[in-house]
Amino acid sequence: MSTLLYAQSGGMTAVINASAVGVMRACAASGVPFLAARHGILGVLEEDLVAPGALDASVLARISRTPGGTFGSCRFDLPPFDEAPALHERLFAVLEAHEVRWLLYNGGNGSMDTVRQLHLSAQRLGYPLTVVGIPKTIDNDLLGTDFSPGYPSAAKYLATSYLEASLDLASLYVRKPRLFVMETMGRNVGWLAASTSIVQRLAPDEGPHLVLLPETPFRTETVFPRVEETLSRLGFCSLVVAEGVKDEAGRLLSMRGVEAGRYVQLGGAGLALAQRLAQEFGVKYHVAVPDYLQRAAAHWASPIDYEVADRLGEFAVETALAGISAAMVAVERQGEAPYRYRCVTVPIDTPANRERGFPPQWIDASGCGVNEDFQRWLAPLIEGTLPTPCRGGLPDVHLPAWESLPKRCAPWSAP
Amino acid sequence: MSTLLYAQSGGMTAVINASAVGVMRACAASGVPFLAARHGILGVLEEDLVAPGALDASVLARISRTPGGTFGSCRFDLPPFDEAPALHERLFAVLEAHEVRWLLYNGGNGSMDTVRQLHLSAQRLGYPLTVVGIPKTIDNDLLGTDFSPGYPSAAKYLATSYLEASLDLASLYVRKPRLFVMETMGRNVGWLAASTSIVQRLAPDEGPHLVLLPETPFRTETVFPRVEETLSRLGFCSLVVAEGVKDEAGRLLSMRGVEAGRYVQLGGAGLALAQRLAQEFGVKYHVAVPDYLQRAAAHWASPIDYEVADRLGEFAVETALAGISAAMVAVERQGEAPYRYRCVTVPIDTPANRERGFPPQWIDASGCGVNEDFQRWLAPLIEGTLPTPCRGGLPDVHLPAWESLPKRCAPWSAP
Structure with a gap:
């Protein structure tokens, strides 16, 4: 049965697990089996996969508010097919063994290039895969989105x-x-x-x-x-x-x-x-x-950030199921006070391996400060507070011991 | 008319202003005029005093939750009278000019020694002053209290x-x-x-x-x-x-x-x-x-800490008005789960210039960790959360521009 595979990549954020939960909820709603790779694309290569199964809403809520990456992350940029064909072949062997038809990769600009490479390889190999990127970075350096969750x-x-x-x-x-x-x-x-x-x-x-x-x-x-x-x-x-x-x-x-x-x-x-x-x-x-x-700092997360991270996870599933590949889901600002947005998709070339610097027009002439235009832009993104569920006075995080799926492929070690 | 003078000293805490508010509220309730010195004992020497007057409950609540010291702090240990008679005479000239009969000093172990020195000088000079210390330090190194607010x-x-x-x-x-x-x-x-x-x-x-x-x-x-x-x-x-x-x-x-x-x-x-x-x-x-x-980090303050800091401010006023001098107000643990305590006074010699180290019996044998007995002691002190009122997504702090009282004494500069 066709499955959807999700993985987390790069440095963590306070809200990346909200995206994971958005993905899980949307999969459950649409009846698509959900798999996650442990430690990003390296987990796919090692066939280190988990299938959390049906989780109840209170568990999902706790995962959402837990910082770090619940499925683990990695720092690994997938090279293009021609530079490492064995790597790509291994990846697709694992995807095929688990009937993965949709792959969602949650990361920054390097991870978006991995999305691009996976899409190109799928086309080259004739493998029916839809690959969608979910943005995430505290650096806010992804192009094509009003802001990056985190x-x-x-x-x-x-x-x-x-x-x-x-x-x-x-x-x-x-x-x-x-x-x-x-x-x-x-x-x-x-x-x-x-x-x-x-x-x-x-x-x-x-x-x-x-x-x-x-x-x-x-x-x-x-x-x-x-x-x-x-x-x-x-x-x-x-x-x-x-x-x-x-x-x-x-x-x-x-x-x-x-x-x-x-x-x-x-x-x-x-x-x-x-x-x-x-x-x-x-x-x-x-x-x-x-x-x-x-x-x-999930105990002091931005409510908008949390909401958008979750919604983009959900929207990434909708995008993938609609067959839109080589895209990153993103937010487009529609209003402020309060912040309003809509979810959009942008071609993966927009963010992949590119960097959105801080706009020069928001830096003051001395180079020692930033101006009010930036502050106006930021203000609606940090409004409000979320109550933080606690246990023993600390955030009530959820640290699941995800069980690995049995392997279907041969063991793999880096070539 | 007899007045009560309050001042803050040493490094700040997230909850010291809750003690200030406890003092102000108790003064208002008992009809005692409240004065504060800016920047601790140095503000007394410089006759840098403020009289906030009647503040409404919502302003007091915002001051309570504002970190830093609303009246300013200093790092200055008052030497004994014999080492600096001119300093003591100046202090008492200022106290007399403003009819100060009760002095509350909110600080750590050095500040408690200042309380002691002030009490001794008052006796020596025959000045009718009641001096009470209010504990405050994030280091938790004050003797005589279950914990130090902060x-x-x-x-x-x-x-x-x-x-x-x-x-x-x-x-x-x-x-x-x-x-x-x-x-x-x-x-x-x-x-x-x-x-x-x-x-x-x-x-x-x-x-x-x-x-x-x-x-x-x-x-x-x-x-x-x-x-x-x-x-x-x-x-x-x-x-x-x-x-x-x-x-x-x-x-x-x-x-x-x-x-x-x-x-x-x-x-x-x-x-x-x-x-x-x-x-x-x-x-x-x-x-x-x-x-x-x-x-x-007032945005993540401990509810018990906040409550105790406020209550000790109030209790310090009660203690001072009862004429108990050369004392520090303190908490005595009465129960856990939830934390229960009562307010007590301890002789100022107990905390003054002494340090309460971390108990050896709570350090593990290797010296690389602490044991569960300590964790059980700490647990009730960090339970729960307080909602943090926000403005623009940041804690809604209150930064009053306290107006200085007209000076009644000659200008002073350090001898």
């Missing part, structure tokens, strides 16, 4: 955390000037760092006083005077810096305070920046690096 | 954040072993790092696999084998490390990977530990340093 929740978490920390900073400000630096993820794009700027709408003096993005080279001649001015005006200064901020020569900020060649990356951009500023201005500093916390 | 919220935040991050880590674990290290605050005591161990009750395999406290010297011969065993069993390993962890020679862990004398502290214990383990085991790592976030 980003609004990370943005809401970072803005909230920044606001709270800045109030703590401000409490102590008067007697000795001090700095606070928060380092966000974002190697190439500044969407996450920029999200904290929304605090300026609520509490202008709380900052962030500078927001440094990978899209703009770091220049001491613009950053230092602004820090100095803020320190003398308020007695404190707070900066948000994306981990991928580079200087004008393209070197990561985090390498600057370091003996040449000693470490590839030392302590990240936040610490490097704080140390340089502390040396320059003789002030104390604190550095926060939320790291995984920002992409896993 | 700690349960920080513990709940750290345990939740750790759980969420560990689920993210586990999603990617299979193919390449990896480490996650979370660094908590705690220079001398391990209460905060230990709090994450409560995740083991919910999800044993999620760890934390090692919890390293300042109370136990770091020993590679116990840490490394446990990391190795966990990596080979699960494919990942996560550690929680207090910033103040030291080796057997008493050197901070964070200085070990560094050229001698080059930096006093480099990147903290978390990064230093991750780098050493990564080098030893050839694995990738992530390091999270929540820093201020852990003591400001």
